[in-house]
Amino acid sequence: MPPREGTYGLLAEFETPGDLVRAAQQAYKDGWRRLDCYSPYPVEEAAEAIGFHRNKVPLLCLIGGLMGGAAMFSLETWISVLAYPLNVAGRPTYSWPAFAVPAYEWTILWAGLSAAFGMLALNGLPSLYHPLFNAPNFRDGALTDKFFLCLEALDPKFDRVETKAYLENMKPVSVVEVDY
Amino acid sequence: MAHATHAKQLPADLSAPALVDGWRNRALVVGVIFAVLAIILAFLGQAQDPEHLGWDHFLRAWTLGLMVTWGFAVGGLAMLMVQYCSGGKWGLLLRRPLEAMSRTLPLVFVYWVVTAVFMKRLFLWANYPTNGSTAAAVKTGLITETEKYMIDFKRPMLNSFAFWWVSILCFAIWAFYMWHLNRLGLKRDADGPETTPHWIKRLENISGPGLVIYAFTMTAASIYWVMSMDVKWFSTVYGLLFLVEQGFQVLALGIVVTLSLSKEEPVKTILRRTEQHDLGKFTFGFVMLNIYLTFGQFLIIWSGNLPLEINWYLDRIRGGWGVIITLDFIFHWLIPFTMLLSRDLKRNKKRLIRVCQFMIFAVAFNQFWLIEPNFPDAARNLHFSWGILEYIAVPVAMMGIWVAYFCMELKKRPLVQVNDPHLAEILEPEHAIA
Structure with a gap:
């Protein structure tokens, strides 16, 4: 794909998470759909405000966990019953209470790994470049104490002048235009 | 400030709403109906051949009711102390219900006195106060050699004098903490905001050692009141099991109360x-x-192949009890676990209340599995008798009366503490947590 050119969007900076969430709610209500919020730490309400939909990470986590547990339990059963049966103090070779602990550990391990790698696979990280890095105030504040709302140029409602006025109405600290 | 303009305002009247009276009346009606039912069942069970165990079952079920209500009273006190040590906004929602739970201790004491008075029907060891009496009982076949050895060996701890006085000492300690923390809770609210740091420190300093003392006293109580029903068995994790159970049931009830x-x-x-x-x-x-x-307790005893300890489990697995322990596993762990795993459920008031109510039922169900197989007529032999229905009637009656008492205590104080740094935060919209 050839590199995109032109305006990526308009970026409004806010001082508090509360201001960001209210601005995002307003923009979503006014029909904006190509928009995103950026904050130094997770602000769940901001995600909800812009209509963030469910993702598949919980499902991946569940499947990973069940697979891990089933795999370890089967492995133990296979070893103890078929491959190398040992008489341990007269207990049956299929001693499920003893199998429960490693199977549980593998459930946790695989659930955790599936969640972590599933998250990376679904959200496109690691990403080396993002147009917003072009905005100096974003570079300075996005990781520490500033909250940003970006209305993107891909949205059909986007208009460089009108949108700027619209964002300025929300009393942000600043509104800057960001290029690709 | 953007913060201030969006914060909610506390209502002027912070006292408990009138619906608590409705709960109290309903609980009382349920309590009385089931109490009558329990007495009828006791007579029916007493008349039933060949066991004639109606009143014995009544007392065993009474102990179950005692353990559950005691779990709420003392567990509520402990959770209150945990909250004072840990802090956190969740405490603002739970503290007053927890205080009310802890103040039900007098009722629990009355419940306990009944168990203590009839201890000879519940505890085998209470019938044999001397070495001579056990030796005679072995000759007539009333107890086995193992039981004789165990009763004699454990007599320094398991005798009626120690049972009474250790329990009373425990109640005295809990009563002291209940009185002290409840008194300071009100005093704290009467003071101005400049005293907040002082109160946080002070309540923390009382609660920290209090929790250690709670762990010891509740271990002693659970050993005396339940574990010693089977003189042949011991487990060092037993007190801890009750401790966790108390956290389980107290949080479940706390959520039900707060959300309602x-x-x-x-x-x-x-x-x-x-x-x-x-x-x-x-x-x-x-x-x-x-x-x-x-x-963990089961796995250790099972892998250790301990011939003495495993009988406790076999009493509770064989002869039909396997069904109960399977259901216990499903009720007590599988259902709460799978339900509470869901994020949406935890954020849905109605469903969370349902799950928590079910968890309280599961606690009582688990106690049934712990208590009933201690007795020779029931060990490895789950069977129907009128008396077994006492396990529904008596605890429901005791819980009904307990809930009525709890509601009465809940009404006594405003439901929101004002002298708390978290109050301002909890009044803000959720996204404003900076």
């Missing part, structure tokens, strides 16, 4: 979804800890 109160002011204003979600997660932790310890 949130239909009306003042809790409506202070309950946010964030803290509701947090309470759900906290409860989930106890669900996991509980299965970890119960299964």
Whole structure:
């Protein structure tokens, strides 16, 4: 794909998470759909405000966990019953209470790994470049104490002048235009 | 400031809403109906051939009711102390219900006195106060050699004098903490905001050692009141199992109470979804800890191949009890675990209340599995008798009366503490947590 050119969007900076969430709610209500919020730490309400939909990470986590547990339990059963049966103090070779602990550990391990790698696979990280890095105030504040709302140029409602006025109405600290 | 303009206002009247009276009346009616039922069942069970155990079952079920209500009273006190040590906004929602739970201790003491008075019908060791009496009982075949040895060996701890005085000492200690923390809770609210740091430190300093003392006293109580029903068995994790069970049931009840109160002011204003979600997660932790310890105890005894200890489990697995322990596993762990795993459920008031109510039932069900197989007529032999229905009638009656008492205590104080640094935070919209 050839590199995109032109305006990526308009970026409004806010001082508090509360201001960001209210601005995002307003923009979503006014029909904006190509928009995103950026904050130094997770602000769940901001995600909800812009209509963030469910993702598949919980499902991946569940499947990973069940697979891990089933795999370890089967492995133990296979070893103890078929491959190398040992008489341990007269207990049956299929001693499920003893199998429960490693199977549980593998459930946790695989659930955790599936969640972590599933998250990376679904959200496109690691990403080396993002147009917003072009905005100096974003570079300075996005990781520490500033909250940003970006209305993107891909949205059909986007208009460089009108949108700027619209964002300025929300009393942000600043509104800057960001290029690709 | 953007913050201030969007914060909610506390209502002027912070006292408990009138719906608590409705709960109290309903609980009292249920309590009385089931109490009558329990007495009828006792006579029916007494008349039933060949066991004639109606009143014995009544007393065993009474002990179950005692353990559950005691779990709420003393567990509530302990959770209050945990909250004072840990801090956190969830405490603002739970503290007053927890205080009310702890103040039901006098009723629990009355319940306990009944168990203590009839201890000879519940505890084998209470019938044999001397070495001579056990030797005679072995000759007539009333007890086995093992039981004789165990009763004689454990007599320094398991005798009626120690039972009475250790229990009374424990009650005295809990009563002291109950009185002290409840008194200071009110005093704290009467003071101005400049005293907040002082109160946080002071309550923390009382609660820290209090928790250590609670762990010891509740271990002693659970050993005397339940574990010693089977003189042949011991487990060092037993007290801890009850401790976790108390956290489990106290949080479940706390959630039910707080979410039900949130239909009306003042809790409506202070309950946010964030803290509701947090309470759900906290409860989930106890669900996991509980299965970890119960299964751990079983696994250790099972892998150690301990001939003495394993009988306790065999009494509770064979002869039909396998069904009960399977259901116990499903009720006490599988259902709460799978339900509370869901984020949406934890944020849904109605469903979270349902799950928590079910968890309280599961606690009582688990106690049934712990208590009934201690007795020779029931060990490895789950069978129907009129008396077994006492396990429904008596605990429901005792719980009904307990809930009525709890509601009465809950009404006594405003439901929101004002001298708390978290109050301002909890009144803000959720996204403003900076």
